[in-house]
Amino acid sequence: MWLQVIKVxxxxxxxxxxxxxxxxxxxxxxxxxxxxxYYMEQVDGDFAGAAKLYEVxxxxxxxxxxxxxxxxxxxxxxxxxxxxxxxxxxxPDTTIAFIELHQPGEQVxxxxxxxGLLGDDNAIATEAxxxxxxxxxxxxxxxxxxxxxAAVAITGINMAKGEPSGVAIFHPGNIDVIRGLLETGLPxxxxxxKPISGYPTFNVEGEAFVTLTSRLVVASTxxxxxxxxxxxxxxxxxxxxxxxxxxxxxxxxRGDALIHFCINARPVMPMINGMLATGxxxxxxxxxxxxxxxxxxxxxxxxxxxxxxNGISLDLSLRLADGHHNLxxxxxxxxxxxxxxxxxxxxxxxxxxxxxxxxxxxxxxxTTSDPATQYVSVLDIGREIxxxxxxxxxxxxxxxxxxxxxxxxxVVASLAVNDSGKSEALWSQFLGIASxxxxxxxxxxxxxxxxxxxxxxxxxxxxxxxYFATRxxxxxxxxxxxxxxxAVGTQRSGNSVVEDPAFSSIFANLSDxxxxxxxxxxxxxxxxxxxxxxxxDIQEMGxxxxxxxxxxxxxxxxxxxxxxxxxxxxxxxxDVSGMITQLIEAEMKQDEMLAxxxxxxxxxxxxxxxxQIDEVLSNKPDDCNLLQKKFNILAVKAGDQDAAMNxxxxxxxxxxxxxxxxxxxxxRLLTEDRYEGKYxxxxxxxxxxSNELTHExxxxxxxxxxxxxxxxxxTDAAIKLGKKAIELANGMxxxxxxxxxxxxxxxxxxxxxxxxxxx
Numbered sequence: 001m002w003l004q005v006i007k008v009x010x011x012x013x014x015x016x017x018x019x020x021x022x023x024x025x026x027x028x029x030x031x032x033x034x035x036x037x038y039y040m041e042q043v044d045g046d047f048a049g050a051a052k053l054y055e056v057x058x059x060x061x062x063x064x065x066x067x068x069x070x071x072x073x074x075x076x077x078x079x080x081x082x083x084x085x086x087x088x089x090x091x092p093d094t095t096i097a098f099i100e101l102h103q104p105g106e107q108v109x110x111x112x113x114x115x116g117l118l119g120d121d122n123a124i125a126t127e128a129x130x131x132x133x134x135x136x137x138x139x140x141x142x143x144x145x146x147x148x149x150a151a152v153a154i155t156g157i158n159m160a161k162g163e164p165s166g167v168a169i170f171h172p173g174n175i176d177v178i179r180g181l182l183e184t185g186l187p188x189x190x191x192x193x194k195p196i197s198g199y200p201t202f203n204v205e206g207e208a209f210v211t212l213t214s215r216l217v218v219a220s221t222x223x224x225x226x227x228x229x230x231x232x233x234x235x236x237x238x239x240x241x242x243x244x245x246x247x248x249x250x251x252x253x254r255g256d257a258l259i260h261f262c263i264n265a266r267p268v269m270p271m272i273n274g275m276l277a278t279g280x281x282x283x284x285x286x287x288x289x290x291x292x293x294x295x296x297x298x299x300x301x302x303x304x305x306x307x308x309x310n311g312i313s314l315d316l317s318l319r320l321a322d323g324h325h326n327l328x329x330x331x332x333x334x335x336x337x338x339x340x341x342x343x344x345x346x347x348x349x350x351x352x353x354x355x356x357x358x359x360x361x362x363x364x365x366x367t368t369s370d371p372a373t374q375y376v377s378v379l380d381i382g383r384e385i386x387x388x389x390x391x392x393x394x395x396x397x398x399x400x401x402x403x404x405x406x407x408x409x410x411v412v413a414s415l416a417v418n419d420s421g422k423s424e425a426l427w428s429q430f431l432g433i434a435s436x437x438x439x440x441x442x443x444x445x446x447x448x449x450x451x452x453x454x455x456x457x458x459x460x461x462x463x464x465x466x467y468f469a470t471r472x473x474x475x476x477x478x479x480x481x482x483x484x485x486x487a488v489g490t491q492r493s494g495n496s497v498v499e500d501p502a503f504s505s506i507f508a509n510l511s512d513x514x515x516x517x518x519x520x521x522x523x524x525x526x527x528x529x530x531x532x533x534x535x536x537d538i539q540e541m542g543x544x545x546x547x548x549x550x551x552x553x554x555x556x557x558x559x560x561x562x563x564x565x566x567x568x569x570x571x572x573x574x575d576v577s578g579m580i581t582q583l584i585e586a587e588m589k590q591d592e593m594l595a596x597x598x599x600x601x602x603x604x605x606x607x608x609x610x611x612q613i614d615e616v617l618s619n620k621p622d623d624c625n626l627l628q629k630k631f632n633i634l635a636v637k638a639g640d641q642d643a644a645m646n647x648x649x650x651x652x653x654x655x656x657x658x659x660x661x662x663x664x665x666x667x668r669l670l671t672e673d674r675y676e677g678k679y680x681x682x683x684x685x686x687x688x689x690s691n692e693l694t695h696e697x698x699x700x701x702x703x704x705x706x707x708x709x710x711x712x713x714x715t716d717a718a719i720k721l722g723k724k725a726i727e728l729a730n731g732m733x734x735x736x737x738x739x740x741x742x743x744x745x746x747x748x749x750x751x752x753x754x755x756x757x758x759x
Contacts, residue, residue, distance in 0.1 A: 033053050034054070034067055037057065037071070047081040047082050048082060051079060054078060058075055073214065077215050083235070088100070088151075088241045089241070091229065095153045097261070099260070100254075100259070107258040107306065108141055114575070115573055117136050118135070118141075119138065134577055146174050147171060147175055147178065149173075150170045150171065152166065152169075153166045153168075171215060182210075182217060183212065189204055190202035190204040191203045191206075196226055199211050201226070207221060209222070209226055241264070250317065251302075258306050259304060259305040262301065262303070263300060266299065272295060294325040297321045310569075312569070312570045313567065313568065314566075315567045316566040317564070335358065337356045337517070342507075344414045344416075347500045348524070349396070349398075349500070350398045350528050352393055353393065388417050394411070394412070394413045397482070408480065410478070411478065412486065414487055415474065415477075417474065428445070431468055432445065434458065434466075438459050441460070446458075450488065451484070451488040465480075466478070467481060471491060502549070503519065503521075513558045513559075519552065519555075522548045523545050526544070526548070543579060548572075549572075550571075554569050597609050604637075607638075609633055610630060622654060655686075663698075666684075680708065680711045688708075697728065698728070699727075699730075702725040703729075705721050706718045706725060715748045722737065722740055726738065
């Protein structure tokens, strides 16, 4: 019996213990849920999932009070993170202007990666083995640019004060130091005022209010503006710029652009209409302008700047209302460029321009293909532009290999026309007249054959020539046979810029609605520009050109009935890590050599110092400071006047366009005892050049020239220049200028007395 009693007691103890353990275990599980939610929030960025777990923990009474309080705080933060993913949803729907900065850290990392300057998480070990000195750690970018974003909304304009009003929103992201600085600085710099929706609020210098929510910093000159942002943040208010039907489409296209801005014209149109109406009452011109521009049709101006995996882009869009009557806008509109226009531009082109003037289905059809039977009238000039030419491309070709293109680059203009016979007759007569004006040409030009195509060469003024041919309803004008042959070859082979790998990313971004565009390959353009560059520029560009092999820039225009869109793209961003490493190493080597030069000078080993200077100058011939140092060693330390004069001429050439440096060196040569007056002639040359550059309008430079003239024995000129320096100085530089003039005049009087005595 007693055994049964013991069993029953043991069973009861076990049940009680289990009952006590289960709530404790469940509480532990809820505690774990808090840490899982924290991980989802901070590491995964899953704010929705984290919010669900925080909500469960905050509602469970079996979890300790401190953890529940933390869960409620983190829950508010998650809700704010979700609500602030779109700053446009937090500002009023009547916002006039809006600008937003979006995740700069990610954008900067993309750009650094394309430039070859972004390291990896183990940058020190990895990059050191690759010989790279510049490898920016992603951790540094994350810490410095880890903020989520910021936005400013202009919501009104105080016409009486001419001041805008609005609200600014800042999300510091995970950069706790920024939040900490704000929480520390605001109570010091501002006055604590009544909280807004329970959030601490400060008034700074009596002008602006700043509120710190769980994740955001909201600032405005009006408490009401901040209150409206927080109501939208908490879901209590829904009307916003993001829900504005006039702005919805414009905001939808911003993607993850680094900077996005827009101007909403509708809220300010009543004010603008009032101003225009007042102006139109007394001005017929203003009334006409108002009728032509139809200002009420203006909806928005939107722009964005972004960094994608392919490069950098800038987009601008002007949007008008459907059915607008903006005559100026419509007059600028042209048709979309036919894709066949791009196929007339050869592969390997350095830069090209394309556009369309008329629809390819123009009613102006060919009358005859024989230009000899065509008659040209003044109306044909306008007809050519407004009806006959449908599209055009103008391009410049780089020289083949490393050869220079010559004084005139290989340029081609290719025009697609409806009536090639009429075009040939018109262009031939214009070119013939220009050829006659050159004095060495004739009206018909010289018949030649280029790549099997009949063409004509017209001599133009300044020794230029223009090659002209028509083929397949296309007029081709070229500056050289090579350029004309490239145009003919492209038409035959179809091997055009569309197949050029360097331009492939540009064509991927190009819309079928493009009405005009400019496209350039900087690396190839450098080759075109070689004949116009100095030797030092060519040497410097020689390091840059190989890096630009895949770099292309473009500006494209789309012009539909309601939207005018400009887009700029730079793709194939060059990897500059190797070049920067070389520059750093070269700079370090130069610093070492400069230190060696100073050491040699201190030891009195002037020959060694000059030898080392010449070694640096061999790689950097335009280092004017180093040339000046060499001159001073030769003139003062070594006492080699002939060598110093030769070096002084090099210094003069190097600084010949820097008036201040010319004057400074000239003054030293004239006034410092160490030069012993041996270089006054060089000083005079430098002083004359500095005054030439400044048109003798700087009193200090004129004063230096007066001293130089005096030292060279021309006292008359020195007196005139001394008086002019005093006049220009207008009271400055006294009494030294007067003392110098007195010296010149005294010397002049002595010379006059000596001359009289000699007579």
